[in-house]
């Protein structure tokens with residue numbers, strides 16, 4: 001397998017193509033770090049977008065939800081979808097409004113969903129999702145009826161692009177002489193210490209992965 005995704009008519013980054021990236025390892029890293037994905041599609045001629053959690057296993061990404069979810073059902077029925085994830089690394093404070101920007105890493109995926117129907121496979125995907133979001137967390141096994149009541153959709157990573165801005169300040173040349181502050185403000189996900197559920201059984205301590213969560 002090639003180490004890069006093949007750019008297509010749809011995934012070719014046109015503006016600032018130097019920021020486009022099709023490297024599998026780079027794309028995987030962005031998907032794995034993102035906590036939220038947006039899934040877009042067209043239903044009855046109207047645009048729809050759904051924020052959701054996502055997990056990658058090898059060259060597939062998975063989303064899940066209730067079969068009663070209208071939007072998920074439309075995607076499950078084969079509507080072409082587009083998935084996006086963004087990590088904002090820094091706010092860029094420029095010397096003009098047009099010089100203000102963000103450093104980011106984002107991924108766009110195009111494709112159609114395949115439904116996962118096998119209960120053991122659904123369980124494996126839900127386990128992977130839990131470990132992706134809360135590494136080290138232990139949960140009970142899912143019940144058959146819980147698995148049956150969950151729609152799990154797989155999107156193979158085929159038509160994929162990443163775009164990365166890692167440029168900091170880019171102002172128009174004459175603006176560098178202005179007496180104005182400019183710079184970058186780094187951003188990240190900051191977690192507070194985990195707080196136990198009020199209904200925890202006595203004697204259960206908060207584990208280290210919840211006290212010192214890092215992403």
Ligand SMILES: Cc1cc2nc3c(=O)[nH]c(=O)nc-3n(C[C@H](O)[C@H](O)[C@H](O)COP(=O)(O)OP(=O)(O)OC[C@H]3O[C@@H](n4cnc5c(N)ncnc54)[C@H](O)[C@@H]3O)c2cc1C
Pocket residue numbers: 010011012013014015016086088102104105106107108160161162163
């Ligand atoms: C946090 C953030 C802020 C941004 N702010 C602005 C802004 O203010 N103004 C602005 O014009 N642009 C902004 N962008 C960039 C924007 O996402 C597009 O890349 C850009 O507007 C259009 O690029 P294009 O002409 O190549 O897009 P198109 O020609 O519309 O896209 C062609 C293909 O390139 C790929 N592609 C394009 N953009 C991205 C991306 N960001 N990530 C992954 N794949 C991509 C997709 O596969 C897409 O189908 C921002 C991006 C991020 C993540």
